[in-house]
Amino acid sequence: MIQLVRGFKDILPPETAVWRHVENTAREHFEKFGFREMRPPVLEQTALFQRSIGEHTDIVEKEMYTFAGSRDTMLTLRPEATASVVRAYIQHKLYAADPVCKFYTIGPMFRRERPQKGRYRQFHQINAEVFGIDSPYIDVQLIFMLMTYFSRLSVTGLSVHLNSLGCPECRPAYRQKLSEMLSDRTGDLCEDCVRRLEKNPLRVLDCKKEPCRNAVSDAPSMLDFLCGDCRSHFRAVQAALDAIDIPYEIDPRLVRGLDYYTRTAFEIQTEELGAQNAVAGGGRYDNLVEMLGGPSQPAIGFAIGADRLVELVETKIPAPEPGPVIFLAPMGEAAMELAAKWACLLSDAGVRTEADFSGRSLKALMRRADRLGAENVLIVGDREIEQNEAILRNMKTRDQKSLPMDRLVESVLEHEG
RNA sequence: GUGAGUGUAGCUCAGUCGGCAGAGCACCAGGUUGUGGCCCUGGGGGUCGUGGGUUCAAGUCCCAUCACUCACCCCA
Numbered sequence: 034m035i036q037l038v039r040g041f042k043d044i045l046p047p048e049t050a051v052w053r054h055v056e057n058t059a060r061e062h063f064e065k066f067g068f069r070e071m072r073p074p075v076l077e078q079t080a081l082f083q084r085s086i087g088e089h090t091d092i093v094e095k096e097m098y099t100f101a102g103s104r105d106t107m108l109t110l111r112p113e114a115t116a117s118v119v120r121a122y123i124q125h126k127l128y129a130a131d132p133v134c135k136f137y138t139i140g141p142m143f144r145r146e147r148p149q150k151g152r153y154r155q156f157h158q159i160n161a162e163v164f165g166i167d168s169p170y171i172d173v174q175l176i177f178m179l180m181t182y183f184s185r186l187s188v189t190g191l192s193v194h195l196n197s198l199g200c201p202e203c204r205p206a207y208r209q210k211l212s213e214m215l216s217d218r219t220g221d222l223c224e225d226c227v228r229r230l231e232k233n234p235l236r237v238l239d240c241k242k243e244p245c246r247n248a249v250s251d252a253p254s255m256l257d258f259l260c261g262d263c264r265s266h267f268r269a270v271q272a273a274l275d276a277i278d279i280p281y282e283i284d285p286r287l288v289r290g291l292d293y294y295t296r297t298a299f300e301i302q303t304e305e306l307g308a309q310n311a312v313a314g315g316g317r318y319d320n321l322v323e324m325l326g327g328p329s330q331p332a333i334g335f336a337i338g339a340d341r342l343v344e345l346v347e348t349k350i351p352a353p354e355p356g357p358v359i360f361l362a363p364m365g366e367a368a369m370e371l372a373a374k375w376a377c378l379l380s381d382a383g384v385r386t387e388a389d390f391s392g393r394s395l396k397a398l399m400r401r402a403d404r405l406g407a408e409n410v411l412i413v414g415d416r417e418i419e420q421n422e423a424i425l426r427n428m429k430t431r432d433q434k435s436l437p438m439d440r441l442v443e444s445v446l447e448h449e450g
Numbered sequence: 451g452u453g454a455g456u457g458u459a460g461c462u463c464a465g466u467c468g469g470c471a472g473a474g475c476a477c478c479a480g481g482u483u484g485u486g487g488c489c490c491u492g493g494g495g496g497u498c499g500u501g502g503g504u505u506c507a508a509g510u511c512c513c514a515u516c517a518c519u520c521a522c523c524c525c526a
Contacts, residue, residue: 036517091524095451113526142526147451149520158526236524290525300525311526338526364484395484403486414484428486 040146040154047354051343055186056139059159059337062182063137066174068161071136073117075143079107085116085321087292089232096144110143113291114160115318115334116325122164123327132165132330139339151309151341159342162334167319169269172297172333177277179301179313179335187349188342191312193279194300196287197267198235199259201295201320207258208234214252221248238286254285266296293318297333305348306341313337356406358449361388362398364414371438372413378442384449403428411436411445 037043044052060070079099086092092112102108111117118136121127127134138160145154161178163171176193183191199207212234219227222237229236238249259267274281281299289298298316306312315335322330359379363372369390376388387405389398395412402410412424422435425448436444 039517096524144525146524147522148518149522152525156526308521309525314526336526341526362485394479396480396482396486397478399484399486401486407486410486412485416484424485426485431486433485 038154040148042153042155048343048347050354051347052339055339055343055346056159058185059137059139059182062185063161063178066135066178068135068137071118071121071138072140073111073114073121073138075111075141076108077111077117077120078102079109081116081120081325082109082112085119085291085293085325086113090290090292092144092290096146098143098145112144113142114138114140114158114336115162115291115293115321118160118162118334119321119325119327119332123322123325128165128328128330132328134164135161137161149309150307151338151344153340157339159337159339160334162332164322164332165330166333167331169266169297170273172270172317173273173277173279175315175333175335176274176281176299177279179337180279182337183301183312183342186342186346188303188312188345190305191301191303193274193281194284194287194302195270195274195281196284196298197256197259197263197270197296198289198294198298198316199255199263199296203258203260203263204255207253207255210253210258211235211237215248218248233292235288236290238288256283256285263296270297289314289316293321293324295319299335303341303345305345309338309341311338312341312345354406355385356408357387357402358385358408359387359445360398360402360405360407360410361386362395362402362410362412363388363390364392364395364398364412367415367418368413371418372411375411375441375445379445382442382446384445409449413438 079097082097083093088094097112098110099107118138122134122136139157141155141157143155146152148154161175163175180191180193198204212230215222215230215234215237219230222230235255238252256267271281271283284300287298287300289300294316296317296319299314300311301313302310303312304310313335315333317331317333319331322328322332361372361376363369369392372388373390376386379386387402387407389401391397395414399410407428410426410428412426417423417438420435421438423438423441424433425436425445426433436448
């Protein structure tokens with residue numbers, strides 16, 4: 034038997050109800066903040082991701098699903114959404130009418146990583162991106178929107194982790210300093226960190242291994258190297274978060290895995306998901322639009338891990354599965370023919386209807402109706418056909434009444450309307 | 451890519467020293483000739499992940515392999 038691909042999963046009912054709740058709540062909530070939905074394709078030219086995410090990130094180096102498209106273009110299933118949104122913003126010159134644009138997008142992403150709890154090869158993100166605003170207040174509005182979204186879903190136990198990654202003005206100096214310091218201690222670092230030292234020394238700060246943590250324990254903080262503009266931006270973000278009562282934790286070791294981030298970086302974490310504790314993450318990417326060939330426009334965005342969020346929501350809101358309002362229990366061929374027609378008309382008239390054509394005993398039909406949580410059962414057999422009246426039984430009160438068969442659909446609608 | 455754990459009925463899992471493949475739940479039928487839930491009785495359902503090996507005999511021991519899970523790593 035053919036099984037599904039490793040790291041992929043089927044989302045089945047009743048879980049799909051939770052997914053729809055999560056997605057619909059996001060749509061409703063984000064739109065009140067002025068965001069509009071964009072739906073870019075899941076497939077892009079590989080070059081888009083190489084240039085945006087960064088050539089020497091884990092994602093680009095080893096996690097992308099890439100294959101040959103036409104003769105000379107490589108195609109990649111998107112590992113994240115921001116690059117596509119930026120591409121669309123530039124390609125359709127969406128900045129022309131108004132450089133300030135806010136978009137959200139919901140859909141699957143693909144990364145070829147080893148699966149584990151909260152990590153799949155096809156996973157789903159809810160993204161929001163803002164273009165054209167460099168004010169720290171938009172950073173805060175975005176974080177506020179995110180946190181209030183989570184509370185709408187009754188998800189608790191989340192914490193905001195905040196950092197500033199500086200900008201092309203100030204980051205090189207810090208990077209240089211860190212690199213120099215760590216070069217003297219390569220002997221203390223793990224294999225991975227020695228490699229990181231060359232490509233992206235900031236990542237060494239993120240390593241969880243004991244020797245590496247010791248090696249960087251007295252490392253200077255990026256925050257001490259911020260240039261004047263970055264420093265005042267970061268301060269303003271903090272002040273505005275305080276003003277709006279969002280608690281946060283400054284985490285100088287928060288280094289995000291994509292190269293395009295600048296200044297504000299944040300992550301929303303939970304204790305409830307094991308090792309994969311990031312439910313959402315985001316930050317500024319003030320240079321990306323220009324890097325990809327667009328006008329110089331600041332931008333900021335975040336991504337929510339929908340699979341992880343659904344896991345958190347599921348424990349709070351058990352998905353209710355409503356049973357049919359009418360369950361048709363026909364006995365005999367003639368009754369089934371009538372029931373088939375009524376089932377169609379009732380469903381079409383807006384009544385949740387289920388019919389059983391198995392031809393089994395009434396007892397069996399009743400048992401199934403009960404199991405499905407049916408509110409009423411409509412019983413039709415030879416006896417009813419002879420008298421021209423079907424029996425409507427209320428499963429809760431056990432009341433039964435006869436309905437005229439020649440205007441049965443109307444009678445049921447009156448009865449249930 | 452690395453490590454550990456787990457694979458037995460639709461689901462959750464027992465299975466002792468190697469000796470006929472089990473339970474609970476679910477499903478089906480009957481107890482009630484046409485009326486659900488509770489109860490009682492019965493029934494169907496298994497390549498024991500797969501392939502090889504040891505043995506008179508393997509779910510059980512050995513080897514290989516695959517899958518899943520968790521962790522490392524990375525991140526949503």
